[in-house]
Amino acid sequence: MKNKISIAFVALSGALAYWPQVHAQSTVQLGGRVKLGVDNVRYSGGTAPTVSTTRITDNSSNWYFKGTESLGGGTSAFYHLETTINADAGATGAPRFYAVGMGNPQWGRVLAGVWSIYFASDSALSPASINDGQPYAAGTLNVLGSIGRRGQYFAGGFLPNTLRYESPRWNGLAFTAAYLFDSEAAGKSSNHSINFNPTYVVGPVTLYANYLHRNDQPGVAGNFATTYDQKAGRVGAGYEANGFKAAVLWDRNTVEGSAVKSGKMSRDAWAIPVSYRTGAHMVSATYGQARSYKAGGHTVADTGASMFTVGYEYWLSKRTSLALNFSKLKNDQNAGYDFWHPNDILPSVSASNTGFSSRYLYAGVKHTF
Numbered sequence: 001m002k003n004k005i006s007i008a009f010v011a012l013s014g015a016l017a018y019w020p021q022v023h024a025q026s027t028v029q030l031g032g033r034v035k036l037g038v039d040n041v042r043y044s045g046g047t048a049p050t051v052s053t054t055r056i057t058d059n060s061s062n063w064y065f066k067g068t069e070s071l072g073g074g075t076s077a078f079y080h081l082e083t084t085i086n087a088d089a090g091a092t093g094a095p096r097f098y099a100v101g102m103g104n105p106q107w108g109r110v111l112a113g114v115w116s117i118y119f120a121s122d123s124a125l126s127p128a129s130i131n132d133g134q135p136y137a138a139g140t141l142n143v144l145g146s147i148g149r150r151g152q153y154f155a156g157g158f159l160p161n162t163l164r165y166e167s168p169r170w171n172g173l174a175f176t177a178a179y180l181f182d183s184e185a186a187g188k189s190s191n192h193s194i195n196f197n198p199t200y201v202v203g204p205v206t207l208y209a210n211y212l213h214r215n216d217q218p219g220v221a222g223n224f225a226t227t228y229d230q231k232a233g234r235v236g237a238g239y240e241a242n243g244f245k246a247a248v249l250w251d252r253n254t255v256e257g258s259a260v261k262s263g264k265m266s267r268d269a270w271a272i273p274v275s276y277r278t279g280a281h282m283v284s285a286t287y288g289q290a291r292s293y294k295a296g297g298h299t300v301a302d303t304g305a306s307m308f309t310v311g312y313e314y315w316l317s318k319r320t321s322l323a324l325n326f327s328k329l330k331n332d333q334n335a336g337y338d339f340w341h342p343n344d345i346l347p348s349v350s351a352s353n354t355g356f357s358s359r360y361l362y363a364g365v366k367h368t369f
Helices: 002-024
Strands: 029-044 049-060 062-070 075-086 091-104 109-118 158-165 173-182 192-202 205-220 223-242 244-257 265-278 281-290 305-315 319-330 355-368
Touching: 029 075, 049 158, 062 091, 091 158, 109 173
Parallel strands: none
Antiparallel strands: 029 049, 029 062, 029 355, 062 075, 075 091, 091 109, 109 158, 158 173, 173 192, 192 205, 205 223, 223 244, 244 265, 265 281, 281 305, 305 319, 319 355
16 A cells, blocks of 8 residues: 555656646647649640649648747747648648747747748748748749749748847847758858848838858759859748738849859849738739859840739738639740749759740638638
């Protein structure tokens, strides 16, 4: 009997000792979103085959665990573990945010892990971002991401081995700064990246800048036989008031090195996203262009593209919405731009095809949990 009482007392003591640690994890959360729709993708013209497909497509579903623990004095530790979900196929996709760090409202926060760098950091200025009900194909990255062809020298992403600082907002000014150790390959300490992203908010106006410098990147993943350096810069201005939202974005993407066979390449692009929301209804539209890129100091003729997208979203509740979208991308004769995310393209059209037009129709639902 005494043994049973002793065992029970030890178990209770352990539970009580553990309780404050559990209680300190004050904001443990499980959440995410499921965003699926029926789309029709059509390619025609140029060197691409004429092809059209209707299917169910995932457009940025994800789930996450995140939490904080108070350390006293306003400082807290936090973690964020988030990955994509390919809900159309019932599979877990690529990591998005995997990080741990510490923060304080007075001095900001520092984190280490996998984080979003450069490519989508201006999503707050764009109504057709991956965070609303619209598909990937509606995004400005169709023309702001690559150089000349689908995915070629795409700037940024959810990048690993990142050390990042996020400042508080001081009188409207805030910034993030990151150092990336990239591949961490032995003997390749020059393979690293830096990112700096200041923003300034005054009333309804947001001013935005972003700079990414990637050094000694492998021409082929994991193979440093040839390398390139990348410098990408983006600036923008946004205005938001009374349900209306508009922005202007400009991007320059430059690469050079032994992996860039045509010599130094540089591409300028711009986009204008606008939207208007009233009650449960929102309409949005974006127009953008990638200008013909330069290679070896000379403009390569007919290597530009234009995009246009228009969308409508209706909120059934705070967490559930329906969306419709029409997006079109038109290439010049020698360009091969496409919808920026692999989920919204067709594999029968390759990155070597040029001069084609791609059209995207979408009707979908998004639920946030």
